[in-house]
Amino acid sequence: MANTAxxxxxxxxxxxxxxxxxxxxxxxxxxxxxxxxxxxxxxxxQPAAPAAPAAPVVPPPIFVPLDAFTVNLRSDDGDRFLHTGxxxxxxxxxxxxxxxxxxxxxxxxxxxxxxxRQPADLATVEGKRKLADDIRDTISKxxxxxxxxxxxxxxxxTSFVVQ
Numbered sequence: 044m045a046n047t048a049x050x051x052x053x054x055x056x057x058x059x060x061x062x063x064x065x066x067x068x069x070x071x072x073x074x075x076x077x078x079x080x081x082x083x084x085x086x087x088x089q090p091a092a093p094a095a096p097a098a099p100v101v102p103p104p105i106f107v108p109l110d111a112f113t114v115n116l117r118s119d120d121g122d123r124f125l126h127t128g129x130x131x132x133x134x135x136x137x138x139x140x141x142x143x144x145x146x147x148x149x150x151x152x153x154x155x156x157x158x159x160r161q162p163a164d165l166a167t168v169e170g171k172r173k174l175a176d177d178i179r180d181t182i183s184k185x186x187x188x189x190x191x192x193x194x195x196x197x198x199x200x201t202s203f204v205v206q
Contacts, residue, residue: 108130
């Protein structure tokens, strides 16, 4: 058998190995430094705020605007009148539909209520609030036996002139 000896080593092979070893070391150091920097950046972030609880869904308000009212007022000092516009805030579409169906009766109830007032009763904010409460109570009553009461939440004045 022939003796095959490996060729003698030259200086280039040893240098190449050392360069590969140094390159690998530099790569490991660079990856470690990058991991450290990334970890530092991520640890300094503010924690995500917890999700706020979902707000309840509030249905949009339902307003029923009424044509303006003009009535004579009871007065000892001559002829006085009230001109007012108002809207009713109702709880549901059923009340809105019933008010539309019975609008002449609703307007009649309001006109009778307005004409029974005296100008002095309507001169103050408290007097206007009392009138709004009385209108709400009057309109909330059922229009016919067997019908439910209207669910009127508020009476809002859109104009108000006493002369």
